[in-house]
Amino acid sequence: MPKRALVNHRPWLLAALIAAVAFYFLRDAPFPEAWLILVKGAAVAALAAYAYRRGVGNDSLILTLVMALSAAGDMAIELSLEAGGFAFFLSHLAAISLYLRHPRHHVTGSQKALAVALLLGTPLICWFLARDYGVALYGLSLGGMASTAWMSRFPRYRVGLGAVMFVISDFLIFSRLGPIDLGDLPHYLIWPLYFIGQFLIATGVTQVLRHELAEEDE
Incomplete structure (x- = not known):
């Protein structure tokens, strides 16, 4: 990576990592709640800044919006599950x-099957965990996100995997709302x-878009 890119862009990723680790360890400490919410939101907000500064074209602006809405959801969910859920829905x-x-132009049958399983299975599991139709509706958007990520031409072992990890994290959230007790x-x-x-997701999409821009300029 050119020196200028190191100076101008990687600090956003470092800031995201620092904020994420800080939130993980401070959340159980006697830390002011308002500041803790800001630390939590800063983690993905820094990814939004990375996508904006490092990205190119309209697709990077969409990715920036995705991350910005997620950061808003991270903060809002600390105050209201419904408000946070709506931000993540958007x-x-x-x-x-x-x-x-x-x-993705070339897709195997097994890949299509997994995409369908993500699309349809995610809202069903959300309902099973929470026994709430509003959660199931949210799960449809969550499954749609993961399914389309898996079927996109972005790298599956970065963007696709990242989307699936997002789905699993939400399953764990919804497990707290229903009859299933997973303990700690x-x-x-x-x-x-x-x-x-x-x-x-943020790094995988951004690097693909930048790589394509570099190829166009050659």
Whole structure:
């Protein structure tokens, strides 16, 4: 990576990692709630800044919107599950529009089957975990995001995997609302799964878009 890129862009990724780790360890400490909410939101907000500064074209603006809405959801969910869920619902719709703009042209039968399983299975599992139709409706947008990410031409082991990690983190959230008791597992895994998933999505999409721009300029 050119020196200028190191100076101008990687600090946003470093800031995202620092904020994510800080939130993970401060959330159980006697830390002021308002500041903790800001630290939490800063993690993915820094990914939004990375997508904006490092990205190119309208697709990067959509990715920036995806991350910005997610950061808003991270903060809002600390005050209201419904408000946070609505922000993430909008984020998923924006992500779906991005992935649909970049379909994968060669897809195997097993890959299509997994995409369908993500699309239909995610809302069903959400309902099973929470026994709430509003959560199931949200799950449809979540499954749509993961399904279209998996079927997009962005790298599956970064963007596709990141989307699936996002889905699993939400499953753990919804497990707290219904009859299934997973003990302390959700507390320890929700945030790492979610943030790493978002990190993979932001960097995976951005690097593909920049690589294509470099090829066009050659």
